[in-house]
Amino acid sequence: MKLVVAYIQPDKLNAVKQELFKDEIHKISVTNALGCGQQMGYTETYRGVDVEVNLLKKVRIEIAVTEPFVQTTVDAIIRGARTGEIGDGKIFIMPIEDSIRIRSGEKGEAAIG
Amino acid sequence: MKLVVAYIQPDKLNAVKQELFKDEIHKISVTNALGCGQQMGYTETYRGVDVEVNLLKKVRIEIAVTEPFVQTTVDAIIRGARTGEIGDGKIFIMPIEDSIRIRSGEKGEAAIG
Amino acid sequence: MKLVVAYIQPDKLNAVKQELFKDEIHKISVTNALGCGQQMGYTETYRGVDVEVNLLKKVRIEIAVTEPFVQTTVDAIIRGARTGEIGDGKIFIMPIEDSIRIRSGEKGEAAIG
Amino acid sequence: MKKSKKIFIFTILALLLSVSVHADELTDTLDLYSAAFDAIWLLICGGLVFFMQAGFAMVETGLTRAKNAGNIIMKNLMDFSAGAILYWAVGWGLMYGETAGGFIGSSDFFLASGDTMNWFFQVVFAATAATIVSGAMAERTKFSSYIIYSVVISGLIYPISGHWIWQGDGWLTALGFHDFAGSTVVHSVGAWAALMGAIIIGPRTGKYVKVDGKVSVKAIMGHNMPLAALGVFILWFGWYGFNAGSTLSGTDLSMTDVAVTTTLAAAAGVIGAMFTTWIAFGKPDVSMSLNGALAGLVGITAPCAVVSNGAAIIIGLIAGILVVASVEFIDKKLHIDDPVGAISVHGVCGVWGTLAVGIFGDLEAIGGAATRLGQIGVQALGAAAVFVWVTVTAGLLFLIIKKTVGLRVSEAEELKGLDIEEHGTESYAGFQIFQNM
Amino acid sequence: MKKSKKIFIFTILALLLSVSVHADELTDTLDLYSAAFDAIWLLICGGLVFFMQAGFAMVETGLTRAKNAGNIIMKNLMDFSAGAILYWAVGWGLMYGETAGGFIGSSDFFLASGDTMNWFFQVVFAATAATIVSGAMAERTKFSSYIIYSVVISGLIYPISGHWIWQGDGWLTALGFHDFAGSTVVHSVGAWAALMGAIIIGPRTGKYVKVDGKVSVKAIMGHNMPLAALGVFILWFGWYGFNAGSTLSGTDLSMTDVAVTTTLAAAAGVIGAMFTTWIAFGKPDVSMSLNGALAGLVGITAPCAVVSNGAAIIIGLIAGILVVASVEFIDKKLHIDDPVGAISVHGVCGVWGTLAVGIFGDLEAIGGAATRLGQIGVQALGAAAVFVWVTVTAGLLFLIIKKTVGLRVSEAEELKGLDIEEHGTESYAGFQIFQNM
Amino acid sequence: MKKSKKIFIFTILALLLSVSVHADELTDTLDLYSAAFDAIWLLICGGLVFFMQAGFAMVETGLTRAKNAGNIIMKNLMDFSAGAILYWAVGWGLMYGETAGGFIGSSDFFLASGDTMNWFFQVVFAATAATIVSGAMAERTKFSSYIIYSVVISGLIYPISGHWIWQGDGWLTALGFHDFAGSTVVHSVGAWAALMGAIIIGPRTGKYVKVDGKVSVKAIMGHNMPLAALGVFILWFGWYGFNAGSTLSGTDLSMTDVAVTTTLAAAAGVIGAMFTTWIAFGKPDVSMSLNGALAGLVGITAPCAVVSNGAAIIIGLIAGILVVASVEFIDKKLHIDDPVGAISVHGVCGVWGTLAVGIFGDLEAIGGAATRLGQIGVQALGAAAVFVWVTVTAGLLFLIIKKTVGLRVSEAEELKGLDIEEHGTESYAGFQIFQNM
Numbered sequence A, B, C: 001m002k003l004v005v006a007y008i009q010p011d012k013l014n015a016v017k018q019e020l021f022k023d024e025i026h027k028i029s030v031t032n033a034l035g036c037g038q039q040m041g042y043t044e045t046y047r048g049v050d051v052e053v054n055l056l057k058k059v060r061i062e063i064a065v066t067e068p069f070v071q072t073t074v075d076a077i078i079r080g081a082r083t084g085e086i087g088d089g090k091i092f093i094m095p096i097e098d099s100i101r102i103r104s105g106e107k108g109e110a111a112i113g
Numbered sequence D, E, F: 001m002k003k004s005k006k007i008f009i010f011t012i013l014a015l016l017l018s019v020s021v022h023a024d025e026l027t028d029t030l031d032l033y034s035a036a037f038d039a040i041w042l043l044i045c046g047g048l049v050f051f052m053q054a055g056f057a058m059v060e061t062g063l064t065r066a067k068n069a070g071n072i073i074m075k076n077l078m079d080f081s082a083g084a085i086l087y088w089a090v091g092w093g094l095m096y097g098e099t100a101g102g103f104i105g106s107s108d109f110f111l112a113s114g115d116t117m118n119w120f121f122q123v124v125f126a127a128t129a130a131t132i133v134s135g136a137m138a139e140r141t142k143f144s145s146y147i148i149y150s151v152v153i154s155g156l157i158y159p160i161s162g163h164w165i166w167q168g169d170g171w172l173t174a175l176g177f178h179d180f181a182g183s184t185v186v187h188s189v190g191a192w193a194a195l196m197g198a199i200i201i202g203p204r205t206g207k208y209v210k211v212d213g214k215v216s217v218k219a220i221m222g223h224n225m226p227l228a229a230l231g232v233f234i235l236w237f238g239w240y241g242f243n244a245g246s247t248l249s250g251t252d253l254s255m256t257d258v259a260v261t262t263t264l265a266a267a268a269g270v271i272g273a274m275f276t277t278w279i280a281f282g283k284p285d286v287s288m289s290l291n292g293a294l295a296g297l298v299g300i301t302a303p304c305a306v307v308s309n310g311a312a313i314i315i316g317l318i319a320g321i322l323v324v325a326s327v328e329f330i331d332k333k334l335h336i337d338d339p340v341g342a343i344s345v346h347g348v349c350g351v352w353g354t355l356a357v358g359i360f361g362d363l364e365a366i367g368g369a370a371t372r373l374g375q376i377g378v379q380a381l382g383a384a385a386v387f388v389w390v391t392v393t394a395g396l397l398f399l400i401i402k403k404t405v406g407l408r409v410s411e412a413e414e415l416k417g418l419d420i421e422e423h424g425t426e427s428y429a430g431f432q433i434f435q436n437m
C-alpha cells in the first residue's frame, strides 16, 4: 500500500477530485497548506510597508491506495492539476505498512478502499 | 519507529485523546482536514442553489511511536473513535527512519517519547 | 529520497525558513497543527470556567529531499528552531519512494528540487 | 369726537381680536410644536431601541459557536418580525387597551386608535423582551419552536404583565410600583422566560459532563469576542433611547438626568464585573466585563429617573458584581446552561434594579408608597408577581411545545451545528474552523 | 378727566404696541423653532441614512468571499466620497436646480444657495443609489472603473431622473406620480444600473458552468453571515431616517405613521421571504430572509406615507415573496450573476413599491390621478420611464468603460482575489481560509 | 354711558391682563421649548459621540492581530467606564468649573451643579481623547497600566487643557483661539499622549528588525479589514454628533452647515489618502483610505463652523495626503510603532485642522484675532501649548508607570498574545489562525 501525497494549486482541487472520481478513486483527505517551491511569491503592501509573501496557499491531498492503483491515481492528479505553469505542484509516494478501518477493525488492503 | 496516522470524526478527538492518555501515550499532533470516504456528503443550499458538500470535516492525528507501542496506539484510537457507523475513519501506519528532538538533539527511539 | 517532517513553535517558522534558505533548501510545505508533547499546556478561563488547553499551536513543515540533503535540512531546522526549552519540537524522517513534478511529469530525484 | 372715539374703540377691539385670533393660532402652533417634540423624540429613541436588536444579535452570535451563528441571527430577525406583527394585532391592545380590572387591556387591537407614535416606541420594547430568550436557549433549540414561543411572548405574556405596570390603570401601578424604563416590565420578563426555557430544554451537549457521578462543568467558548463587544456597544448606545426615551415626552427635561445615571451605572457595571473576575479568576475576563456593562444598564433601567448620580454608580457597581456571582451560581451550582448569561444580566439585575428604586429612589419623585420600606415592599411584590406570572405561563408554553412539536434538535444536529441542519448553510464559508468545539 | 383718559389711551396703545412688538419677536421665535425642528430632524435622519453606507458595506462584504472583502469596502467608501463631492458640484444642481422643461435642473451648482439642510439630507440618498451597484458587480470589477461609473451615477444619472419626481416642477410630478421616499427615485435607479452592470460585466468565474451544453448554476457562498446580518440591521435602523425623514419637516406629525408602516412592512418582508424559502428549498434560508427585510423596506419606501398599516403588511409580505422568486429567476433562468441580490431587492421590489402606491394608496393623500386605475397607470409610467432612462444611460456608460479602460479584472486576479490584486493586501490576515472557494 | 365706559375699560384691561398672563405662560413655554431643543439635540449628539467608542474599538481591533483582539476591546470598554466616573468626580470640575486664572477649573466637582445636559455631551468627548491612546500602544501594553494612564488622561490631562480653550474664561479663549469641536482639545490631546506612550513603550517585537546594523521595517498586518471599515463608518456617523452637536444649542441653525463641511472634508480625506497611496505604493491601500476618512474628519473638526464648503474640501484633501505622509514618516523614519496610525490621524491632522481655522476661517465668525496672520499665529500658539502640556505630563506619567508597575508585557506574552496572557481567553475560539503572525 502507498500513500500518494500531492500539493496542488487550491483552485485545482475540484478538477483533481473529478478526475479521481472518474477513475473510481473516491477516498481522499485534504488539508490546507502553504508552500514554497519554484513558484516565486509576490509582494503585498500593508500601510505602505512591503510584505513579501513566499509561502503560497496550496492544497495537500492524501490518498492511500493499493500498489496497482498508484499510477492511476498519479495520472488522475496530473490530469486535474496540470496547467504547465510553475506552481502546478508535486506528488510524493510513500510506503504504508498497514491500514485499519476504525469502524470494522478490518486491516490491510481491505481497509484502504 | 512508526508513524500512526488516523483520520477521525472531529467530535471524537477528545475521546481519542483520553484513551491515548490512559495508555500513557501523551505525544500527538493534530491537524484539521477534509475527507471524502465511504460516508456520503450532504447537500446544503445557499440562496436556493444546492451546494454538494462531499468533503467532510475530519481530524487528522499523527503519533510517532516505537514498534512495541503501535498496537496499543491503534487500539486506543479505535476505542475512542469507534461508533460503528460509516465515517468513523481510518488508521494508516507508516515507517519512520529517524526521529530527532530539536531541543536536545537526541536521536532515534530516545527522541520519540 | 526522504521526507523530513518537523513540528516547531509557530514563531520559529521565519527563522527556520531563513536557515533553510541559507543552505539552499527552498522548497517546503507548511501546515498549521496542534500538538501535545512534553510541553505542558496552559489553562484559560472563559466566563469563570477553566479551560485546559493541552493542544498547543505548532507548525508542521514538510521537506522532501534527496538522501545527501537530509542532514543539512535537519541541521538547518535545528538551528532555526532550537531555544533549548521544552516545546522546541521534533523532526521525523520518512522514506519517499517516488516523487513527481506535476508540471513536467519529471520523476524521482529530478522532481524533488 | 364721538366718531373718533368709536374708531378708537373699534381699533382696540379689532387689535384685541386679532391678538386673540393670533392667540388661537399660537396655541395651535405651540401644541403642534409640543407634539413635534414628542414625535421626534420617541421616533428617534424608538429607532435606537430597535437598533438594540442588532446589539442582541451580535452579543449572542459572538458568545456562541461559529456553527450556530446563522441560526442565532435568524432567531433575532424572526422574533422582531413576528413579534412586531403580533404586537400590532394583539399585544398592544392587551397592554395599553382599556383595562379590565387592572389585569389586562381589552381594546385598540390592530392599533385601531392610530396612536402610531406610542406604538412605535412600545413595539421595540416588546421585541427586546422576546429576544432575550434566544440567548439563553441558543445552540440547541429547534427553529420552528423558537418562532412559536417568541410569538407568544411578544403577543401575550409580555403585554399582560406590562399592562399591570405601564398602562396607568394596572393593579401594580395602583399600588405605587415604579419601573421607569422596564427593569421588570421588559428585562425580567425576558429573563424569566429564558430561565424556564433553559431549564426545560436542558444544557448543550458537553456542557455538564458526568465523571464518576460528579458533574464537571465545561466551558463552551464563544467564537467571536469583537462581535460580542460590538453588540454591547450597540446595546449601550441603544439604551440611551431605552431609558431617556422613557420620559415619553420630548419636553421633559429630565431626559438628560436619565442619560447621566444610565452612563454612570453602565460604567460602574463594567468596573464591578471586571474587578470581580480579576479577583475571583485571577484575570479580568473579557466577556464577563461586557456582561457587566449590560448588568449596569439593566440595573439602572427601573430607577434611572429617580436616583442621584452617586446612587447610580452604586447600583451599577453592585449589578456588575451580581452578574458575575449569578453567572457562576447558575452555571456551577444550578447547572442551568445559559450561554450568554441572559438570566443573570436581565433577570437577576432586573430584580436588583427594581428593588433599587425602593432603596435609593427619591420617594417624592416616585410618588408611590409613603415610606422607604413600603416602597421596597411594593417593588419586591411587583418583581415577584411578574416572576410568578412569567415562570408559570412560559413554563407551560415550553412544556406544551416540548410535548408537541418538540423543543430541541437532535444530538447529531447539535454536533454538526444548527446552521447546516436547520438552515442548510454555513455562516463562515471558507474559514477553517475547528468543528470539534 | 381728560388727562386721565389720554393716559388711559396711551397706556392701552403702549400695551398693544408692546404686544405687537412682542408678537414680532414671537413670530421670529416661532419661525426659528420651526426651522430648528426641520434642521434637527433632517440632520439626524440624514445621519441615519449616511449610516446605511455601513449597512451596505457589511451586507455586501458578508455575502461575498473573504478574498474580496477589502475591495468591497473600498468601493463603498469610495462611492460615498466621490459621490458626495460630485453631488455637491453638479448633482444637486441638476436635481433641485430650477427646472428646464421639467427634465433637468439648471442652477445652484456648487450649492450656491447654501441650502445645507436639504443638501445634506439629499446627498445621502444619492450615495445610496450609487452604492447599490457595487453589490451586484462585486468580486470581478476593476476598482478604477468602479470609481468612474459610480461618479457618473451620483453626478448625472441619479439626479436627472430624481429631478423628474422630487424637484416639484418635474414632468412626472406634474402627472401625479408619487414616490414618497424613493422606491423608484433611489432604489430602482441603483438597481437598474446594477442590472446593466451585471449583464455587461458577466458572471463571476465558476458561477455558471457549462456541462455538456447545459448551464449548471453553482452557489458561491458568502463568507460572513453575522456581518451580513449586522448590515441588514443597520440598514433597517437607517431606514427610519430614510422614510420618516422624507417628511422633510420636523413638524409633520405623520412621521410616526411612516415609522409604523416601515416597521410592519419590513417585518412582513422577513416573514414572506423566510416562509417562501422554507417551502421552496425545505429550510428557512438565512441570507434570503435577510434580503426579505430589505425587500419589505424597499417596497414600503414609496407608499409609506399613504397606506394603512394593514396594507403595509401586505406590501411587505408580497415583497418578501417577490424577492425570493426574483433572485431565483435572475440566477437560474436569466443567468445574471448578482451576488447580493441587489437587482431583486432594489429593482423588482422598488417597482412593486411604486405600483403599490397606486394599488393601496389613499388617493386623496396622494393628490395625483383621479381614479385608482389612473394612479396605478401613472405609477407604472414613472417606473417605466426611470427604467428606460437608467438602462440606456448606465448601459452606455458600462459599454464605454468596457471598451476603454476595461470593466473586469483578469481571471487570474479574480481567482486570487481582488484584495491582493487590486489593493495588495489581505482582509483577514492570519486566518486560515480556503482559497479554493 | 359712564357705566358702559367702565365696563369697556375693565374689559379691555382684563383682556390685556389675560394677554400678559398668557404672555408669561408663553414665555415659560417658549423657554421650555428652547431648553427641550437643546436637551434633545445634545442628548442625541452625545449618544452619537458615545457610539464612536464602538468605532474606535472596531478600528483598533481590525488593524491589529487576532491574538490581541480581546485586549483591545477591554481597553476601549475600560477607558470609557473608568474615564466617565473620573470625569464625573474630577474632570468636569477641572474643565468647566470656575476658572483659577484661566488655567484650571476649581468648582462643580461630582457635578454638584447638576448640569446633566452639558456633562453628558462633554463626557463622551473626554472618553474620545482617552481612547485614542489605546490604538497607538496596542498589542504590547499591560492592561493594569492601561487603566492607570487612561484614568489620568480623562481625569486630569484632558480637562486642564480643555479648560484653556472651552471653558470661556480660559487663557487661550482670551487670546482668540478657536477650536469649534476639538481638533486640538480632543484629538491632539489624545494623539500627543499616544505619541509619548508609543515612544516610551517601544515598538512591537518584530516591527523594526535590525539586519546588519540597518533597521528593516516590517509590516504587522491587521487581522480584520471589514471590522476596521465598520469602525470607520461608525466613527464618521458619530462625527455628525461630534461636530454638529458642538453648536451646543438645538436652535443654532448653523448645525446643518457644519454637517455639510464635515461630510465634504471626510469625503475629500478618503480621496486624498487613496490617491496618495495609489501613486506612492502602486495600489490604493484599504486601511490607509480608511485612515483618510478619519484624517478628513479630524481636520475639519476645528474649522467646521467657520469655513466654506470649498475650503472644507481642501482641508480634507490635504488631511488625507498628510495622513499617508505622516504614517510613512513616523513608521519608516522615526521608527515609532503606531499600529493604527493614531498619532498621524489625530495629532498631525489635528494640528492641521487647528491651523486651517486661521488659514481658511471667516475671521468675523471666529471673532478672534484682527488679521489672518494674527489668527494663524494664535492657532499655532494654542496647538503648541497643548503639545507641550500633553507631551510633558503624559511623558512623565508613562515614565512613572514604567518605573513602578511596568508598562509593557513580556516578550513571551506578546508572542502568545495578550488575550491569553492578560485575559486568559481567546477571541476567536474555533477559528484556525496562524499564530506565527
Ligand SMILES: Nc1ncnc2c1ncn2[C@@H]1O[C@H](COP(=O)(O)OP(=O)(O)O)[C@@H](O)[C@H]1O
Pocket (backbone or CB within 6 Å): A007, A008, A034, A035, A036, A037, A038, A039, A056, A058, A085, A086, A087, A088, A089, A090, C027, C028, C029, C030, C062, C063, C064, C065, C101, C102, C103, C104, C112, C113
Ligand atoms: N521538495 C519539496 N518538499 C516539500 N514540498 C514541496 C517540495 N517541492 C514542492 N513542494 C510543494 O509543492 C508546491 C508546488 O511546487 P513548485 O515547485 O512551485 O511546483 P513546480 O516546480 O511544478 O512549478 C510548493 O508550493 C510546495 O508546497
Ligand SMILES: Nc1ncnc2c1ncn2[C@@H]1O[C@H](COP(=O)(O)OP(=O)(O)O)[C@@H](O)[C@H]1O
Pocket (backbone or CB within 6 Å): A027, A028, A029, A030, A062, A063, A064, A065, A101, A102, A103, A104, A112, A113, B007, B008, B034, B035, B036, B037, B038, B039, B056, B058, B085, B086, B087, B088, B089, B090
Ligand atoms: N484511502 C484513503 N485515502 C485517504 N484518506 C482516506 C482514505 N480512506 C479514508 N480516508 C479518510 O478517512 C475518513 C473516513 O473514511 P470513511 O471511509 O468514511 O470511513 P469508514 O469506511 O470507516 O466509514 C475519510 O473522510 C477520509 O478523510
Ligand SMILES: Nc1ncnc2c1ncn2[C@@H]1O[C@H](COP(=O)(O)OP(=O)(O)O)[C@@H](O)[C@H]1O
Pocket (backbone or CB within 6 Å): B027, B028, B029, B030, B062, B063, B064, B065, B101, B102, B103, B104, B112, B113, C007, C008, C034, C035, C036, C037, C038, C039, C056, C058, C085, C086, C087, C088, C089, C090
Ligand atoms: N511522538 C510524537 N508523535 C507525534 N507528534 C509529536 C511527537 N512528539 C512530539 N510531537 C510534536 O512535537 C511538538 C513538540 O514536542 P515536545 O515534546 O513538546 O518537544 P520537546 O520534547 O523537544 O520539548 C508537540 O507539540 C507535537 O506536536
